[in-house]
Amino acid sequence: MAESSTTPAVSFRGVERHFGPIRAVDGVDLDIAPGEFFAMLGPSGSGKTTCLRLIAGFEQPTAGHIEIFGETVEGMPAYRRPVNTVFQDYALFPHLNILDNVCYGLMVRGLARGDRYRQGREALALVKLAGMETRKPGQLSGGQRQRVALARALVVRPKVLLLDEPLGALDLKLREDMQGELKALQRSLGLSFVFVTHDQGEALSMADRVAVFNEGRIVQVASPQDIYERPATRFVADFVGSSxxxxxxxxxxxxxxxxxxxxxxxxxxxxxxxxxxxxxxxxxxxxxxxxxxxxxxxxxxxxxxxxxxxxxxxxxxxxxxxxxxxxxxxxxxxxxxxxxxx
Missing domain, CATH: 2.40.50.100 (RNA polymerase II/Efflux pump adaptor protein, barrel-sandwich hybrid domain)
Known part of the structure; x- marks a missing residue:
């Protein structure tokens, strides 16, 4: 299906994911717009991470329908989907230098060495790590490793970037700095970012819209301002900010x-x-x-x-x-x- 500005980047219709008797996702309807910074916010076990894994292809829905830019993806393996994921633990290869870490996905896809190194250097420059290509992950700070993980995800040019609590391992000051950098990067690239977090400050400061999850369901989707100023339920009022x-x-x-x-x-x-x-x-x-x-x-x-x-x-x-x-x-x-x- 041809992409258009009106085709959602990600669409959920009646999506459920059961693990035995547990309904981790329980009837989620959702549209994420192209170029949108979208946050999924909620406590542990609320279903937000399972929704991210359903988009990535790491989980398959028990019921319902998922599309990415108009293409049905139920049953489609993760490697065929036009998405990539940045995890909280970064999952870098400690024995590879930074450039080879970033280029790993391009190597798996069979891109010639010269081409993948060129694209890898461009991705590192994008996240302000030019000149560090030969260092190993162990020689970098937490914030730098997080940027390497971002570069590795971006170098394969996904249409949707999924971020699973990527700032959770950073200290408070660095986390606040990275919030601004992530938002600026998303704006410059124009990609759809889907960001999972339990930190309300991260969601409110970075997202264009926020979906608040509880017990496998979305209880409110709105702008950060509306979520904060006009909570729809007691749960949202209690969970988001002090109220x-x-x-x-x-x-x-x-x-x-x-x-x-x-x-x-x-x-x-x-x-x-x-x-x-x-x-x-x-x-x-x-x-x-x-x-x-x-x-x-x-x-x-x-x-x-x-x-x-x-x-x-x-x-x-x-x-x-x-x-x-x-x-x-x-x-x-x-x-x-x-x-x-x-």
Missing amino acids: NVIEPSMTKAWIGIEKLASLRPEKIEILPEGAAAGDGVVVPGMVTQVLYHGAVNRVEVTTGQGGRLLASVSASSLVRLAQGASVSVRFSRDALHLMEGA
Whole structure:
């Protein structure tokens, strides 16, 4: 089938994958656009990695239909699919130098030595490792090994690049640096990247869209902004970022609507005792905990209705908060995002 801008890079329809009685993937429908950076986010065992393996061809669906750029791939072996995978452990050959590691896939495909080395050097330059061709993996840092794995995956020119928690083995600073580099690389190449992670920060910072998985199903697919600001369910609100999930009885008391709601901590202002209430929803309470988090303090307030709210307060705020202090919390009505479900 001819490719077009309207043909999804990857399409799932009613896809299931069972392992005995366990439904690792349970009726997933999904379209990933060409050139999209798409993240699959969820806790361990939620089905996201199994979906990636179904795209790669390492698993076959128990039921349903999968297409890659309009071509049916059920039963198609992994080596015939126009995809490649970068794994968390990188899976580099320790006895080969960097250039030979990158060129291994081209060698298996029978490309002449001169051609594959030329393409291998181009791939290394793309990931900023030009000049390191003769080094062995053991002579590189974790971040450099990750780039070698990327170059090896890209050199065979896949139409879709699959990334299975590739930053998980890096320390925090390097992981944050690589997030920016991965996103910039994806934009420059225009490839579809499918990125599996349990780290919400990675998904929100890099992806064009995020699919949140739970118990083998997708519970929400949306932009990072919508996932964070407008979670569809209690699970999404709890899993993505820190959120106050407000029970329907409390939203009814506050705004007259009996629905489950999400309220992000940064949307809450804390007023000291005696301060003018002003506009918005104002709820009296008592500070029960203050945690220092660098630029912000995380403040826990127990409200008069017995609920508990977490607020993010700038560490430079003039309001001095101590455990046991009587305060009020204030937020705009619009900050309460109403959700379905009990």
